[in-house]
Protein backbone atom coordinates (compact mmCIF):
# COMPACT_ATOMS: atom_id res chain seq x y z
CA UNK A 1 0.00 0.00 0.00
CA UNK A 2 1.55 3.35 -0.98
CA UNK A 3 2.10 5.93 1.78
CA UNK A 4 0.30 9.25 1.35
CA UNK A 5 3.68 10.95 1.00
CA UNK A 6 2.24 14.20 -0.34
CA UNK A 7 -0.67 14.30 2.05
CA UNK A 8 -1.11 17.79 3.54
CA UNK A 9 -1.50 16.34 7.03
CA UNK A 10 1.94 14.65 6.92
CA UNK A 11 4.44 16.43 9.17
CA UNK A 12 7.32 14.49 7.63
CA UNK A 13 7.26 12.43 4.46
CA UNK A 14 9.97 10.68 2.50
CA UNK A 15 9.52 9.34 -0.99
CA UNK A 16 12.17 7.00 -2.37
CA UNK A 17 14.94 8.76 -0.46
CA UNK A 18 18.49 7.61 -0.97
CA UNK A 19 21.53 9.21 0.62
CA UNK A 20 25.07 8.31 -0.33
CA UNK A 21 27.89 10.10 1.46
CA UNK A 22 30.62 9.07 -0.98
CA UNK A 23 30.14 8.67 -4.71
CA UNK A 24 31.30 5.05 -4.75
CA UNK A 25 30.25 4.28 -1.16
CA UNK A 26 27.21 2.40 0.12
CA UNK A 27 23.78 3.99 0.55
CA UNK A 28 23.14 5.25 4.08
CA UNK A 29 19.51 5.39 2.99
CA UNK A 30 18.45 3.12 0.18
CA UNK A 31 14.99 4.10 -1.01
CA UNK A 32 13.18 5.16 2.11
CA UNK A 33 9.44 5.89 1.82
CA UNK A 34 7.05 6.75 4.65
CA UNK A 35 4.79 9.46 6.04
CA UNK A 36 4.49 10.60 9.63
CA UNK A 37 1.16 12.35 10.24
CA UNK A 38 1.05 15.70 12.02
CA UNK A 39 0.37 15.53 15.74
CA UNK A 40 1.90 12.12 16.48
CA UNK A 41 4.82 11.20 18.70
CA UNK A 42 6.84 8.88 16.52
CA UNK A 43 9.51 6.44 17.68
CA UNK A 44 12.32 6.18 15.13
CA UNK A 45 14.07 2.89 15.77
CA UNK A 46 16.48 0.54 14.05
CA UNK A 47 19.88 -1.06 14.54
CA UNK A 48 23.19 0.84 14.51
CA UNK A 49 23.83 2.19 11.03
CA UNK A 50 20.17 1.83 9.95
CA UNK A 51 20.10 5.45 8.78
CA UNK A 52 18.15 7.11 11.61
CA UNK A 53 20.53 10.06 12.07
CA UNK A 54 20.91 10.47 8.31
CA UNK A 55 17.14 10.66 7.95
CA UNK A 56 16.77 13.21 10.75
CA UNK A 57 19.56 15.34 9.23
CA UNK A 58 17.82 15.35 5.85
CA UNK A 59 14.51 16.23 7.52
CA UNK A 60 16.27 19.16 9.22
CA UNK A 61 17.52 20.29 5.79
CA UNK A 62 21.15 19.48 6.55
CA UNK A 63 22.30 17.83 3.37
CA UNK A 64 20.24 16.79 0.39
CA UNK A 65 18.97 13.35 -0.59
CA UNK A 66 20.99 11.74 -3.36
CA UNK A 67 17.60 10.94 -4.91
CA UNK A 68 13.99 11.11 -3.80
CA UNK A 69 12.32 13.79 -1.70
CA UNK A 70 11.93 14.68 1.96
CA UNK A 71 9.00 16.94 2.76
CA UNK A 72 8.10 18.76 5.95
CA UNK A 73 4.48 19.90 6.22
CA UNK A 74 4.14 19.54 2.45
CA UNK A 75 7.22 21.58 1.46
CA UNK A 76 10.81 20.53 0.77
CA UNK A 77 12.92 20.04 3.91
CA UNK A 78 15.16 23.09 4.33
CA UNK A 79 17.62 24.36 6.87
CA UNK A 80 16.40 27.25 9.03
CA UNK A 81 12.72 26.31 8.81
CA UNK A 82 11.21 27.99 11.91
CA UNK A 83 8.60 25.21 12.14
CA UNK A 84 11.33 22.61 12.70
CA UNK A 85 13.60 22.06 15.69
CA UNK A 86 16.44 19.56 15.47
CA UNK A 87 18.48 18.02 18.25
CA UNK A 88 21.57 16.45 16.68
CA UNK A 89 23.12 13.31 18.14
CA UNK A 90 26.43 15.10 18.80
CA UNK A 91 24.73 18.13 20.48
CA UNK A 92 26.74 20.83 18.65
CA UNK A 93 27.09 23.83 20.99
CA UNK A 94 29.74 26.52 21.34
CA UNK A 95 32.08 25.21 24.07
CA UNK A 96 33.37 28.67 25.02
CA UNK A 97 29.88 30.14 25.55
CA UNK A 98 28.41 30.11 29.04
CA UNK A 99 25.01 28.54 29.73
CA UNK A 100 23.42 32.00 29.99
CA UNK A 101 25.05 33.18 26.75
CA UNK A 102 23.86 30.04 24.97
CA UNK A 103 20.26 30.58 26.07
CA UNK A 104 20.49 34.27 25.09
CA UNK A 105 21.73 33.20 21.66
CA UNK A 106 18.73 30.84 21.36
CA UNK A 107 16.43 33.78 22.16
CA UNK A 108 18.16 36.05 19.62
CA UNK A 109 18.14 33.47 16.81
CA UNK A 110 14.47 32.71 17.39
CA UNK A 111 13.12 36.18 18.03
CA UNK A 112 9.34 36.25 18.03
CA UNK A 113 8.92 32.56 18.66
CA UNK A 114 11.20 31.84 21.64
CA UNK A 115 9.73 30.39 24.81
CA UNK A 116 12.25 31.44 27.47
CA UNK A 117 10.29 29.77 30.29
CA UNK A 118 10.22 26.44 28.51
CA UNK A 119 13.91 26.66 27.61
CA UNK A 120 14.74 27.37 31.27
CA UNK A 121 12.68 24.41 32.47
CA UNK A 122 14.75 22.11 30.23
CA UNK A 123 18.10 23.73 30.92
CA UNK A 124 17.40 24.34 34.62
CA UNK A 125 20.11 27.06 34.89
CA UNK A 126 19.94 26.86 38.71
CA UNK A 127 22.16 23.77 38.36
CA UNK A 128 24.97 25.77 36.82
CA UNK A 129 27.23 28.58 38.00
CA UNK A 130 26.66 31.87 36.19
CA UNK A 131 29.87 31.62 34.27
CA UNK A 132 29.85 27.87 33.59
CA UNK A 133 31.05 27.29 30.08
CA UNK A 134 29.42 24.68 27.85
CA UNK A 135 32.81 23.01 27.39
CA UNK A 136 33.04 22.33 31.13
CA UNK A 137 29.65 20.56 31.36
CA UNK A 138 29.07 16.80 31.47
CA UNK A 139 27.47 15.04 28.49
CA UNK A 140 24.10 14.93 30.25
CA UNK A 141 24.28 18.61 31.18
CA UNK A 142 25.08 19.54 27.58
CA UNK A 143 22.08 17.48 26.49
CA UNK A 144 19.85 19.54 28.80
CA UNK A 145 21.08 22.75 27.17
CA UNK A 146 20.76 21.36 23.64
CA UNK A 147 17.19 20.21 24.41
CA UNK A 148 16.42 23.64 25.84
CA UNK A 149 17.58 25.29 22.60
CA UNK A 150 15.50 22.89 20.49
CA UNK A 151 12.34 23.09 22.61
CA UNK A 152 12.54 26.84 23.27
CA UNK A 153 12.06 27.38 19.56
CA UNK A 154 8.36 26.41 19.84
CA UNK A 155 8.54 24.42 16.61
CA UNK A 156 5.74 22.34 15.13
CA UNK A 157 8.04 19.41 14.33
CA UNK A 158 10.67 18.24 16.80
CA UNK A 159 13.37 16.02 15.33
CA UNK A 160 15.21 14.55 18.30
CA UNK A 161 18.17 12.23 17.77
CA UNK A 162 18.57 10.08 20.89
CA UNK A 163 17.41 12.94 23.14
CA UNK A 164 17.76 11.01 26.39
CA UNK A 165 21.01 9.17 25.57
CA UNK A 166 23.37 10.83 28.07
CA UNK A 167 20.90 11.41 30.87
CA UNK A 168 20.64 9.61 34.19
CA UNK A 169 17.39 7.83 35.08
CA UNK A 170 15.95 10.75 37.06
CA UNK A 171 16.81 13.30 34.37
CA UNK A 172 15.28 11.02 31.71
CA UNK A 173 12.05 10.85 33.64
CA UNK A 174 11.98 14.57 34.30
CA UNK A 175 12.82 15.66 30.75
CA UNK A 176 10.59 13.08 29.06
CA UNK A 177 7.77 14.32 31.31
CA UNK A 178 8.47 17.94 30.33
CA UNK A 179 8.64 16.98 26.67
CA UNK A 180 5.33 15.10 26.77
CA UNK A 181 3.60 17.93 28.67
CA UNK A 182 4.86 20.37 26.02
CA UNK A 183 3.62 18.12 23.22
CA UNK A 184 0.21 17.73 24.88
CA UNK A 185 -0.02 21.55 25.23
CA UNK A 186 1.04 22.42 21.72
CA UNK A 187 0.13 19.41 19.56
CA UNK A 188 3.67 19.45 18.14
CA UNK A 189 4.79 16.43 16.14
CA UNK A 190 7.81 14.56 17.50
CA UNK A 191 10.11 12.17 15.67
CA UNK A 192 12.52 10.78 18.23
CA UNK A 193 15.16 8.09 17.93
CA UNK A 194 16.40 5.83 20.69
CA UNK A 195 17.93 2.41 21.19
CA UNK A 196 15.88 1.92 24.34
CA UNK A 197 12.60 0.78 22.90
CA UNK A 198 10.82 0.61 26.28
CA UNK A 199 11.59 4.31 26.78
CA UNK A 200 9.71 5.09 23.56
CA UNK A 201 6.79 2.67 23.71
CA UNK A 202 5.45 4.39 26.83
CA UNK A 203 5.22 7.77 25.14
CA UNK A 204 5.03 7.20 21.38
CA UNK A 205 1.89 6.45 19.39
CA UNK A 206 3.61 5.98 16.04
CA UNK A 207 6.47 3.75 14.92
CA UNK A 208 9.02 4.13 12.14
CA UNK A 209 11.39 1.19 11.90
CA UNK A 210 14.43 1.52 9.64
CA UNK A 211 16.86 -1.20 8.72
CA UNK A 212 19.79 -0.88 6.34
CA UNK A 213 18.44 2.41 5.03
CA UNK A 214 14.95 1.19 4.20
CA UNK A 215 11.57 1.42 5.93
CA UNK A 216 10.61 -1.89 7.53
CA UNK A 217 7.51 -0.70 9.38
CA UNK A 218 5.66 2.58 9.63
CA UNK A 219 2.31 3.30 11.21
CA UNK A 220 0.19 3.83 14.25
CA UNK A 221 1.51 1.60 17.05
CA UNK A 222 -1.90 0.19 17.96
CA UNK A 223 -2.78 -0.51 14.33
CA UNK A 224 0.57 -2.21 13.78
CA UNK A 225 0.25 -4.47 16.83
CA UNK A 226 -3.39 -5.11 15.96
CA UNK A 227 -2.50 -6.24 12.45
CA UNK A 228 -0.06 -8.83 13.79
CA UNK A 229 -0.49 -11.78 16.11
CA UNK A 230 1.71 -14.18 18.02
CA UNK A 231 0.20 -17.59 17.41
CA UNK A 232 0.90 -21.06 18.79
CA UNK A 233 -0.63 -24.29 17.51
CA UNK A 234 -0.14 -28.02 17.16
CA UNK A 235 1.41 -29.00 13.85
CA UNK A 236 3.92 -27.62 11.41
CA UNK A 237 4.52 -24.30 9.75
CA UNK A 238 2.48 -25.38 6.71
CA UNK A 239 -0.60 -24.37 8.73
CA UNK A 240 0.53 -20.75 8.37
CA UNK A 241 -0.18 -20.77 4.64
CA UNK A 242 -2.13 -17.69 3.59
CA UNK A 243 -0.70 -15.48 6.35
CA UNK A 244 2.39 -13.29 5.96
CA UNK A 245 4.87 -14.93 8.31
CA UNK A 246 7.28 -12.52 9.96
CA UNK A 247 8.96 -15.18 12.08
CA UNK A 248 8.20 -18.81 12.94
CA UNK A 249 9.87 -21.58 14.86
CA UNK A 250 9.08 -25.11 16.03
CA UNK A 251 7.96 -25.35 19.66
CA UNK A 252 7.69 -28.92 20.97
CA UNK A 253 5.24 -30.67 18.64
CA UNK A 254 3.83 -27.41 17.47
CA UNK A 255 4.79 -24.08 16.02
CA UNK A 256 4.90 -20.54 17.34
CA UNK A 257 4.97 -17.65 14.93
CA UNK A 258 4.53 -13.95 14.58
CA UNK A 259 2.31 -13.30 11.60
CA UNK A 260 0.60 -10.48 9.85
CA UNK A 261 -2.98 -11.64 9.96
CA UNK A 262 -4.83 -12.34 6.74
CA UNK A 263 -8.40 -13.19 7.67
CA UNK A 264 -9.73 -15.33 10.53
CA UNK A 265 -7.43 -17.66 12.46
CA UNK A 266 -8.32 -21.28 13.29
CA UNK A 267 -10.15 -21.74 16.60
CA UNK A 268 -7.56 -24.20 17.97
CA UNK A 269 -4.70 -21.63 17.74
CA UNK A 270 -3.56 -19.68 20.77
CA UNK A 271 -3.48 -16.06 19.70
CA UNK A 272 -2.20 -12.92 21.41
CA UNK A 273 -1.09 -9.48 20.24
CA UNK A 274 2.67 -8.97 20.04
CA UNK A 275 4.48 -6.42 22.16
CA UNK A 276 6.15 -3.61 20.23
CA UNK A 277 9.54 -5.16 21.13
CA UNK A 278 8.48 -8.50 19.62
CA UNK A 279 7.20 -6.76 16.52
CA UNK A 280 10.40 -4.80 15.98
CA UNK A 281 12.72 -7.74 16.61
CA UNK A 282 10.74 -10.08 14.36
CA UNK A 283 10.67 -7.55 11.53
CA UNK A 284 14.41 -6.99 11.83
CA UNK A 285 15.19 -10.69 11.57
CA UNK A 286 12.36 -11.84 9.31
CA UNK A 287 11.69 -11.39 5.60
CA UNK A 288 10.88 -7.98 4.21
CA UNK A 289 7.12 -7.29 4.12
CA UNK A 290 5.29 -4.15 3.02
CA UNK A 291 6.10 -1.50 5.63
CA UNK A 292 2.58 -0.15 5.95
CA UNK A 293 -0.50 -2.01 7.09
CA UNK A 294 -3.52 -2.18 4.82
CA UNK A 295 -6.90 -1.59 6.52
CA UNK A 296 -8.12 -4.81 8.16
CA UNK A 297 -11.13 -6.55 6.64
CA UNK A 298 -11.58 -9.37 9.15
CA UNK A 299 -10.21 -9.44 12.66
CA UNK A 300 -12.16 -12.34 14.09
CA UNK A 301 -10.06 -15.12 15.56
Ligand SMILES: Nc1ncnc2c1ncn2[C@@H]1O[C@H](COP(=O)(O)OP(=O)(O)OP(=O)(O)O)[C@@H](O)[C@H]1O
Nearest residue numbers: 021022027028046047048049050051052053054055
Ligand atom coordinates in the same frame (compact mmCIF):
# COMPACT_ATOMS: atom_id res chain seq x y z
N1 LIG B 1 29.25 11.70 7.48
C1 LIG B 1 29.24 10.45 7.03
N2 LIG B 1 30.13 10.03 6.09
C2 LIG B 1 30.11 8.78 5.61
N3 LIG B 1 29.24 7.82 6.02
C3 LIG B 1 28.35 8.16 6.97
C4 LIG B 1 28.30 9.48 7.52
N4 LIG B 1 27.29 9.53 8.43
C5 LIG B 1 26.75 8.28 8.46
N5 LIG B 1 27.37 7.47 7.57
C6 LIG B 1 27.04 6.07 7.29
O1 LIG B 1 25.67 5.99 6.99
C7 LIG B 1 25.10 4.84 7.57
C8 LIG B 1 23.92 5.27 8.43
O2 LIG B 1 24.43 5.99 9.55
P1 LIG B 1 23.47 6.71 10.59
O3 LIG B 1 24.35 7.45 11.54
O4 LIG B 1 22.45 7.47 9.85
O5 LIG B 1 22.78 5.45 11.29
P2 LIG B 1 22.00 5.39 12.69
O6 LIG B 1 20.82 4.51 12.45
O7 LIG B 1 21.73 6.75 13.20
O8 LIG B 1 23.06 4.64 13.60
P3 LIG B 1 23.27 4.69 15.21
O9 LIG B 1 22.09 4.00 15.81
O10 LIG B 1 24.53 3.91 15.38
O11 LIG B 1 23.40 6.13 15.61
C9 LIG B 1 26.19 4.14 8.35
O12 LIG B 1 26.68 3.08 7.56
C10 LIG B 1 27.25 5.20 8.53
O13 LIG B 1 28.53 4.65 8.55
